[in-house]
Amino acid sequence: MNTPIISFRDYTFQYRAQARPTLYNINLDIYPGEKILIAGPSGSGKSTLASCVNGLIPFSYPGESTGELIVDGMEAKKQSIFQLSKSVGTVLQDPDGQFIGLTVAEDIAFALENDCVPQAEMHATTKRVAGLVDVAHHLDYAPHELSGGQKQRVSLAGVMVDAVKILLFDEPLANLDPAAGKQTIELIDRIQKETGTTVLIIEHRLEDVLWRSVDRIILMDEGHVAADLRPDELLAGSLLTETGIREPLYLTALKYAGVSVTPEKKPAHPDTLVLDEADKAQVRRWFQAVQPAPAPEPKPVLLEVQGLSFGYTKDRPTLRDISFTIRKGEMVSIVGRNGAGKSTLSKLVCGFETPDSGRILLDGRDISDDNIRTRARRIGYVMQNPNQMISKTMIFDEVALGLVHSGMPADQIRARVEETLKICGLYPFRNWPISALSFGQKKRVTIASVLALGPEVIILDEPTAGQDFHHYTEIMEFLRRVNEQGVTVLMITHDMHLMLEYTPRALVFSDGRLIADKSAAEVLCDPALVEQAALKETSLFTLAGRCGIAPPEQFVQRFIDYDREVRAHGC
């Protein structure tokens, strides 16, 4: 066989600021033209592994390494980041942050500029590469005029101007809506086939990456390579669940139904999965055996939106004639592509913006005249990025901040904050500095700081963005407990799993209109709706179809109910 393009030999790496190595004794070969998925939970070392390959380690993140790492025939340790960037093109996680140029063209040409490429050649290369990733018509656009998916294409083009041999994607799906994520995976696949580059994708959202086939999956866990297998082999085993990576839902469903999943059944993709009649009958039997959960009693209406319209500029409405009702104690997700009006809706409800027409009623009372602060007593708002909310250094002070400003006496504040911290599982940390917390814990602090004000409704913007399965479950189970205590929860999300598993009902937005208001299972089993709102069908829908189960949304619902039972009882 030919020589590997990336080769780790007994490679160990330790960050300067850390007590223990992040990577232990890695032995790994990657061959030219391979497409590899590197999966693993947060902190497993998968991003560190990537930083070693592209040279950010040790250039930007110093530390000690032992063993050997060869990248494209060079010993990585002895090369500068610039030398390595000629061979390895990296697309970082944040499509907005890595957009350097003022326009698409300048951003794509950035590497060429740094290489002193003459202008005429630079313009030609930029145009060619822009065509390759379908942004040729947007060359003079500024970053804020592009969608997340387009920005990512630009980033990809920016590294492809050099004839790199390795393309490295660091969590490419983290900031995209489901449909854009799907297109990204398709684009990566196409580019890899057209150019024959070696592709490394770092991502914990396994099912989404596997939309297009990969050659191998390298599973990282606690700094070790836990598995290095073909997808079919890995998916048939139980390693994924053990390391805390979510396996594709259709496989979980098959396992619940008692169908044994073997590598021979090609489980990597729901369409190519081999199911014989016995297997299908088995799934159908399971479907019929599971009892549907009883529908809950309808509660009184809490929040009502009537004919709401709004536009930032006069001639371009962002929201058009939106009406819906939310009942007490509901948990509802708000979905749709970026720019469909989801965030604007939450801003109108919180009073950050004033609607052009329409009313918002809370408990039957029109709150249009209430200012932000008055509404805040009953409607809480949690931003996506906890770092944008935290303004105190100590946890207690942060959670108490809103109460202090409401003029509540100090002893009452203490009691209320301590109670909230207990609910949020943060009580043991109450005297800690916030900087000592993980991202997920910070998120919880921000939720606690809003809950301390005692709102009846909280609106969360992307509560689980960028979280691995473990942290996702942690945050969502916490929100569910909050919800069970009577707080109504609205969530803006791109995460189809979240929507299915935690919110019985979904509001779907597209182009400023509310185009659907029904159960999450129904939404994700409606191909036309999925297409229009840039969502992604659930693989359970595909599985239901293949097993001849109709209607598919019932199958999906059964699965969700059953899965909840299983996970609640911890087996």
Place this chain on the structure above:
Amino acid sequence: MAANTVLNYLPRKSFVHQLTGTTKLAFFLLFTFASMITYDTRVLVGLMIISFAAFRASHIKLREVRFMLVFMLIFLILNNVFIYLFSPEQGVQIYGTRHVIVHLFWRYTITWEQLFYTLNISLKYFVALPVAILFISATNPSEFAASLNRIGVSYRVGYSVAIALRYIPDIQRDYHSISQAQQARGIELGKKEKLLARMKNSVNILLPLILSSLARIDTISNAMELRGFGKKKKRTWYVSRPFARNDYLVLGFGVLLLVASLVITFWDGSRFYNPFV
């Protein structure tokens, strides 16, 4: 969510926009120098006419740069008020005569000389201001970086200016959303609150803003290094344009203006035009 930037590039199709960044930078420097050195009213009026004409030629509307205008006018008024407070006889000293209009109190008298001096100071603002605004609003930031580089400034410096301009709107957006979220926690930042309390409360926005900006900087610098920024001593520019005929004409005109204003100003050995003798 169009965040209004204070210093922003306003793309147009105009004579001024089509000049290269280097030309605009050089002309801006020549012109500012000329207006700084002279107090000759005739020269200032001449320069002001050119300055206004250039502004018109750029097709930039006054209301688009309103913020900068108001800011500069406040500055101008403050400047004049303070000159008068500290040195009410400055004009008399310069022009050597004393024509009293009215005596106010103590040492404060309004004289024709002082008024004329104030007029000259104000004229200087009106000469420099349109050209300065024009330079900021009609120069593409990347081109500006490229032009700094061309006149010998390190490209790292030039690029850091350009990148700051690139991220100002993002940081403004951050500021906006952070402030909204803080208000939703009951912290009043609106107009209802007293100024002092508002300023105190603004601290609650600052920390998150700084932290999220630091995270941004980390990402950008990684992204830049991964794409070879700083590898070589030189770099080329996607947007830089070759000098056209108009560029040479404008540059020549700038030099001519400077020389002319110097000559007229110093002809009689004084920087001031004196109508009182």
